[in-house]
Amino acid sequence: MSIQKIARLAGVSVATVSRVLNNSDTVKAKNRDRVLQAIKEANYQPNLLARQLRTARSYMILVMVSNIANPFCAEVVKGIEEEAEKNGFRILLCNSGSDIERSRSGLSLLSGKMVDGVITMDAFSRLNELAALIGEAPWVQCAEYADAGAVSCVGINDVDASQHVVSRLADAGRQRIALINHDLSYKYARLRERGYKSVLHLRDLEYQAVEYASELSSAAGMAAMEALLAAPTRPDAVFAVSDTLAAGALRAIEQAGLRVPDDIAVAGFDGTELAGLVSPPLSTIEQPSRDIGRKAVELLLNKIDNPDAPTERVMMDWHYIERAST
Amino acid sequence: MSIQKIARLAGVSVATVSRVLNNSDTVKAKNRDRVLQAIKEANYQPNLLARQLRTARSYMILVMVSNIANPFCAEVVKGIEEEAEKNGFRILLCNSGSDIERSRSGLSLLSGKMVDGVITMDAFSRLNELAALIGEAPWVQCAEYADAGAVSCVGINDVDASQHVVSRLADAGRQRIALINHDLSYKYARLRERGYKSVLHLRDLEYQAVEYASELSSAAGMAAMEALLAAPTRPDAVFAVSDTLAAGALRAIEQAGLRVPDDIAVAGFDGTELAGLVSPPLSTIEQPSRDIGRKAVELLLNKIDNPDAPTERVMMDWHYIERAST
DNA sequence: CTGAAAGCGCTTACAG
DNA sequence: CTGAAAGCGCTTACAG
Numbered sequence: 001m002s003i004q005k006i007a008r009l010a011g012v013s014v015a016t017v018s019r020v021l022n023n024s025d026t027v028k029a030k031n032r033d034r035v036l037q038a039i040k041e042a043n044y045q046p047n048l049l050a051r052q053l054r055t056a057r058s059y060m061i062l063v064m065v066s067n068i069a070n071p072f073c074a075e076v077v078k079g080i081e082e083e084a085e086k087n088g089f090r091i092l093l094c095n096s097g098s099d100i101e102r103s104r105s106g107l108s109l110l111s112g113k114m115v116d117g118v119i120t121m122d123a124f125s126r127l128n129e130l131a132a133l134i135g136e137a138p139w140v141q142c143a144e145y146a147d148a149g150a151v152s153c154v155g156i157n158d159v160d161a162s163q164h165v166v167s168r169l170a171d172a173g174r175q176r177i178a179l180i181n182h183d184l185s186y187k188y189a190r191l192r193e194r195g196y197k198s199v200l201h202l203r204d205l206e207y208q209a210v211e212y213a214s215e216l217s218s219a220a221g222m223a224a225m226e227a228l229l230a231a232p233t234r235p236d237a238v239f240a241v242s243d244t245l246a247a248g249a250l251r252a253i254e255q256a257g258l259r260v261p262d263d264i265a266v267a268g269f270d271g272t273e274l275a276g277l278v279s280p281p282l283s284t285i286e287q288p289s290r291d292i293g294r295k296a297v298e299l300l301l302n303k304i305d306n307p308d309a310p311t312e313r314v315m316m317d318w319h320y321i322e323r324a325s326t
Numbered sequence: 327m328s329i330q331k332i333a334r335l336a337g338v339s340v341a342t343v344s345r346v347l348n349n350s351d352t353v354k355a356k357n358r359d360r361v362l363q364a365i366k367e368a369n370y371q372p373n374l375l376a377r378q379l380r381t382a383r384s385y386m387i388l389v390m391v392s393n394i395a396n397p398f399c400a401e402v403v404k405g406i407e408e409e410a411e412k413n414g415f416r417i418l419l420c421n422s423g424s425d426i427e428r429s430r431s432g433l434s435l436l437s438g439k440m441v442d443g444v445i446t447m448d449a450f451s452r453l454n455e456l457a458a459l460i461g462e463a464p465w466v467q468c469a470e471y472a473d474a475g476a477v478s479c480v481g482i483n484d485v486d487a488s489q490h491v492v493s494r495l496a497d498a499g500r501q502r503i504a505l506i507n508h509d510l511s512y513k514y515a516r517l518r519e520r521g522y523k524s525v526l527h528l529r530d531l532e533y534q535a536v537e538y539a540s541e542l543s544s545a546a547g548m549a550a551m552e553a554l555l556a557a558p559t560r561p562d563a564v565f566a567v568s569d570t571l572a573a574g575a576l577r578a579i580e581q582a583g584l585r586v587p588d589d590i591a592v593a594g595f596d597g598t599e600l601a602g603l604v605s606p607p608l609s610t611i612e613q614p615s616r617d618i619g620r621k622a623v624e625l626l627l628n629k630i631d632n633p634d635a636p637t638e639r640v641m642m643d644w645h646y647i648e649r650a651s652t
Numbered sequence: 653c654t655g656a657a658a659g660c661g662c663t664t665a666c667a668g
Numbered sequence: 669c670t671g672a673a674a675g676c677g678c679t680t681a682c683a684g
Contacts, residue, residue: 004662049439051662342654379660379676382660662676664674668672
């Protein structure tokens with residue numbers, strides 16, 4: 001079922017078949033019909049490998065997600081999908097788990113010319129390695145700030161957002177505010193920790209406690225919260241850098257027989273559906289997840305069409321949602 | 327940076343470069359070193375399109391997920407990833423949303439020879455259309471039963487599992503058990519509804535109420551629960567066919583000022599992390615999500631290696647987890 | 653152990 | 669409006 005066979009079937013040359021396939025308008029109606037007929041009869045489907053090898057264009061973009069199970073990531077991906085589809089692009093998802101071997105494997109699709117560009121959501125600390133693998137190919141980093149190299153990126157101002165949450169907790173009279181953070185290989189983790197610490201400093205709050213979750217799951221959030229509760233001085237507020245972690249913290253507090261927010265206030269981050277589902281519902285920073293995804297595609301397509309386009313760093317707006325957990 | 331350039335750089339033929347690339351052991355050490363050196367210097371990366379076009383092998387499998395944001399799907403995907411990786415295969419994720427246009431677009435990767443096979447998690451009702459698109463290519467349907475055509479599939483016995491949940495609710499003295507189902511284009515939705523109804527019948531329970539959620543989100547679960555609560559007779563138990571829906575139901579019940587399980591018992595399905603996170607934690611059917619994914623890959627690779635392998639239908643074990651919500 | 657050459661299935665100037 | 673031919677970048681018998 002190659003273009004050859006169709007040509008034979010329709011009694012025309014392969015060039016003509018190709019023209020029909022590509023909607024060239026220079027094909028005589030009769031020939032077009034014969035080709036279309038032959039295609040249908042043979043249930044012919046063009047070989048993408050050959051086409052892309054020839055045209056050096058795939059209209060596909062690779063999306064390297066750090067963790068597909070993270071609802072925030074899923075939302076961003078939806079935004080990416082929407083915008084890509086709107087522009088005639090298809091997306092291929094690769095779950096890197098921020099693992100460099102996996103990333104390498106995934107990125108071979110890029111260097112191997114199967115896709116036209118890549119959107120990554122990997123940890124900042126991996127960016128240099130990624131940069132080496134990606135080389136000159138179109139690339140946008142998403143939902144994780146990149147301040148080095150020529151990568152365009154889109155995200156929010158994590159320091160500001162984090163400061164806002166912690167300030168609100170302090171405003172409400174909380175004295176001992178703890179942080180449940182993700183590991184510091186992520187830039188956003190560093191930035192949010194910076195925001196947290198700066199507010200403690202500004203407000204002369206002495207208590208400071210940071211627990212690092214090994215992954216963005218609520219199990220990890222529970223474990224972190226248990227560690228905080230086991231310390232000699234108990235926090236009266238906890239800021240978790242993701243709703244998933246915060247949901248786990250909630251659970252741990254409940255299991256310790258304490259009440260939220262009476263004994264301990266809990267705030268999350270991301271503004272995922274989960275935040276509104278748990279009990280009590282979580283105060284959180286809502287990120288414009290879909291828009292982040294859409295914007296990333298916009299930047300990437302721009303880069304694909306125009307390889308010399310300057311590097312862009314886009315900051316999106318966030319806002320704080322106050323709920324019963326604080 | 328083609329194999330040509332490397333050949334020139336290393337002073338050998340393209341055949342020799344290709345042999346080095348493919349770890350052929352018939353290359354003299356000196357030549358191998360020169361090639362390797364040239365590859366490094368030029369930062370050469372082979373063009374996958376050309377390679378796959380030539381070899382008709384990609385070592386990639388396509389995974390069509392119906393909804394990437396569904397935690398159960400995410401777990402299955404992890405199982406798929408693990409098993410694929412173990413066998414030297416890479417996976418490409420496509421979020422079809424059970425939309426036929428999206429599916430068509432994704433499946434062009436298959437017909438276009440970019441991947442060696444496909445694992446779908448699409449709705450049963452779409453299977454015929456999919457079958458037409460997929461043709462003879464290796465294909466396994468996952469977590470959704472397929473009883474027609476030559477598709478292999480792996481899942482659980484949904485009727486049994488559903489009967490078990492409803493029986494337990496009835497055992498506990500619940501008289502008015504409602505069902506929150508997904509739309510009936512999914513076979514599992516039909517099967518679970520069948521299980522539900524058969525138990526009601528068997529136990530001579532008169533009350534019967536089924537609400538259909540438009541999607542697998544907790545918002546849809548809330549809406550469904552609100553509809554159930556608005557009816558003249560209120561249920562005293564609800565079985566939701568996914569934990570996400572059940573979590574939404576929980577929220578709706580709470581907002582109506584009722585208590586779980588005192589006023590209404592709630593049971594979910596899937597055994598996702600979410601079920602243990604909400605309050606009260608959900609009784610649920612635990613599916614062996616990872617194993618389902620692994621098994622699907624096993625069947626698919628078998629089909630790829632041996633196209634005439636017979637169709638297989640594998641049923642995995644499930645078990646019921648009882649928690650405070652019932 | 654190595655190289656020249658054919659061929660995978662397309663697209664696209666080019667000539668007519 | 670159409671076809672013959674070159675070429676995208678690989679791999680792999682085949683001959684030496």
